[in-house]
Amino acid sequence: xxxxxxxxxxxAELKLATVISDDxxxxxxxxxxxxxxxxxxxxxxxxxFVNTQQxxxxxxxxxxxxxNCHMDAGRKANASPLWAAYLAYPAYRKKNDKVNSYQExxxxxxxxxxxxxxxxxxxxxxxxxxxxxYWLVMSGLMDKYxxxxxxxxxxxxxxxxxxxxxxxxxxxxxxxxxxxxxRAKLAGRGFPAIPKPELAYSPERGxxxxxxxxxxxxxxxxxxxxxxxxYSLPPLWGPDSFNWGAGMHRVNTAANFIYENMPFGKSIQLxxxxxxxxxxxxxxxxxxxxxxxxxxIDALQKQYHQHQGYYxxxxxxxxxxxxxxxxxxxxx
Amino acid sequence: xxxxxxxxxxxxxxxxxxxxxxxxxxxQGVEPLGPRLAGLxxxxxxxxIKLFQTGLRQNTTMAPMSMTLQGxxxxxxxxxxxxQEVAEVTPHLRGESVDYADPTAQLVYQGDWERLIPAxxxxxxxxxxxxxxxxxxxxxQASYIKTQLLAWQAGTRKGDVDAMMGTIANKLTAEEIDxxxxxxxxxx
Numbered sequence: 339x340x341x342x343x344x345x346x347x348x349x350a351e352l353k354l355a356t357v358i359s360d361d362x363x364x365x366x367x368x369x370x371x372x373x374x375x376x377x378x379x380x381x382x383x384x385x386x387f388v389n390t391q392q393x394x395x396x397x398x399x400x401x402x403x404x405x406n407c408h409m410d411a412g413r414k415a416n417a418s419p420l421w422a423a424y425l426a427y428p429a430y431r432k433k434n435d436k437v438n439s440y441q442e443x444x445x446x447x448x449x450x451x452x453x454x455x456x457x458x459x460x461x462x463x464x465x466x467x468x469x470x471x472y473w474l475v476m477s478g479l480m481d482k483y484x485x486x487x488x489x490x491x492x493x494x495x496x497x498x499x500x501x502x503x504x505x506x507x508x509x510x511x512x513x514x515x516x517x518x519x520x521r522a523k524l525a526g527r528g529f530p531a532i533p534k535p536e537l538a539y540s541p542e543r544g545x546x547x548x549x550x551x552x553x554x555x556x557x558x559x560x561x562x563x564x565x566x567x568x569y570s571l572p573p574l575w576g577p578d579s580f581n582w583g584a585g586m587h588r589v590n591t592a593a594n595f596i597y598e599n600m601p602f603g604k605s606i607q608l609x610x611x612x613x614x615x616x617x618x619x620x621x622x623x624x625x626x627x628x629x630x631x632x633x634x635i636d637a638l639q640k641q642y643h644q645h646q647g648y649y650x651x652x653x654x655x656x657x658x659x660x661x662x663x664x665x666x667x668x669x670x
Numbered sequence: 671x672x673x674x675x676x677x678x679x680x681x682x683x684x685x686x687x688x689x690x691x692x693x694x695x696x697x698q699g700v701e702p703l704g705p706r707l708a709g710l711x712x713x714x715x716x717x718x719i720k721l722f723q724t725g726l727r728q729n730t731t732m733a734p735m736s737m738t739l740q741g742x743x744x745x746x747x748x749x750x751x752x753x754q755e756v757a758e759v760t761p762h763l764r765g766e767s768v769d770y771a772d773p774t775a776q777l778v779y780q781g782d783w784e785r786l787i788p789a790x791x792x793x794x795x796x797x798x799x800x801x802x803x804x805x806x807x808x809x810x811q812a813s814y815i816k817t818q819l820l821a822w823q824a825g826t827r828k829g830d831v832d833a834m835m836g837t838i839a840n841k842l843t844a845e846e847i848d849x850x851x852x853x854x855x856x857x858x
Contacts (some may be wrong), residue, residue: 367769367770368768368780369769371768371769381768384765384768385765385766385768386765388764388765389763389764389765389766392765402820405764409783410780410781410783411780413783414783440791533823550831551831551832554834555793556830563801563802563804564801565794565795565796565799565800565801565804566761566795566796566801566803568761568763568796568800569791570764570792570793570795570796571790571793601831601832601834602792602793602834603786603787603788603834603837603838604837605832605833605834605836605838606788606832606833607839612818640714658826
């Protein structure tokens with residue numbers, strides 16, 4: 339029996355998303371982004387983040403925007419905030435078995451979550467997204483530790499590295515408040531892990547949760563809703579959603595995200611079990627192919643999908659998932 | 671120069687005659703008798719007729735009026751008004767502005783996440799043009815938008831999935847409701 343399976347159900351003790359902790363870092367207001375060349379990069383980062391579709395056909399191959407998964411334009415705690423992510427890189431990632439800089443991490447998002455083609459290292463898009471992330475965390479830290487003045491400007495080469503390094507430039511009051519490792523684990527980072535469900539997660543039960551709580555926004559077939567050509571309510575599966583390599587296709591990642599952030603705006607709270615079941619339902623549908631696919635679903639499944647997911651598996655006697663996968667980085 | 675192209679207009683179904691007296695024959699709205707129906711989705715209009723019929727939306731005029739529509743007439747009326755022309759709006763996309771001097775515009779395009787209020791445009795679409803079960807707010811009468819937000823707060827308007835809209839409306843202040851109503855009405 340695994341350790342995880344022995345964990346008691348602590349659901350009732352979990353902090354509800356409606357409770358705002360004072361511990362979470364609060365990034366500066368967008369209106370405070372300075373004028374000038376550096377501020378322009380930060381602003382471009384925000385613009386790309388909330389309207390990633392402006393890169394459709396170039397670096398983006400689906401109908402998603404970064405802000406679909408990162409609530410409040412990457413500012414909200416427990417929705418993978420950019421401010422926490424920035425200080426967590428460079429870091430080793432098992433996914434590609436190497437130390438990833440911040441821009442390499444974002445390149446991963448373009449390749450998988452956005453089902454696209456990553457911008458070149460050092461490109462203005464990656465610099466801008468890095469600058470926006472950096473500005474969010476530094477403005478928040480400076481406010482918290484009462485450091486006055488403007489956020490220190492960094493060169494493009496510095497920006498794309500990320501902030502988890504000895505030579506990262508920090509005002510003294512902040513540097514002395516936390517170690518590098520503590521900074522890399524700011525409260526509210528990522529999506530908080532929820533306990534394993536009481537019953538093994540089930541797409542069948544999840545279908546009922548979906549119909550009751552998700553379909554209104556995401557559509558009867560996970561297709562999302564476009565208004566004036568813009569999908570602010572994102573597709574969850576099918577050709578226009580994230581691909582089989584994206585983190586969100588894992589049942590646990592989706593469950594964690596859903597529990598904390600859905601239904602949108604938190605008018606109700608799903609139970610732990612509902613979150614796992616509906617996550618299983620969502621990720622047990624066909625989506626664009628894993629970009630690492632080399633013609634053998636079984637081999638890919640063994641190499642990259644030894645986790646809680648449905649790639650290479652058949653649900654309810656249906657097709658093996660991955661065998662009818664949609665194209666990678668299609669033009670619109 | 672190109673001429674505007676109008677789709678072949680639908681003939682008003684007999685069942686819509688009565689609606690036209692308060693909402694205008696092409697559903698453009700008659701303030702303060704009836705809000706604009708033109709430009710709302712057929713899905714939304716049908717849904718609302720049914721909510722009036724079941725009492726989840728309470729309105730002394732619409733309660734009996736909605737009962738005059740039964741069976742296929744609901745869909746006919748919804749299709750008719752949904753197909754009526756409204757002024758074209760060039761949608762304002764998120765990210766076009768980074769910071770908004772007007773706090774109401776900021777609420778509309780960025781929300782207020784400290785109060786867990788998402789941007790209005792997330793569900794209502796760019797420039798609140800509406801679609802699916804989310805009504806178009808652009809160009810709607812300010813007085814109507816205000817009474818609806820107050821109705822959500824009072825609980826006399828219900829029927830939204832998981833009390834989505836009710837929850838958000840309950841977080842809005844009286845001043846914000848006034849300002850939002852005017853903001854949306856002014857999107858032309």
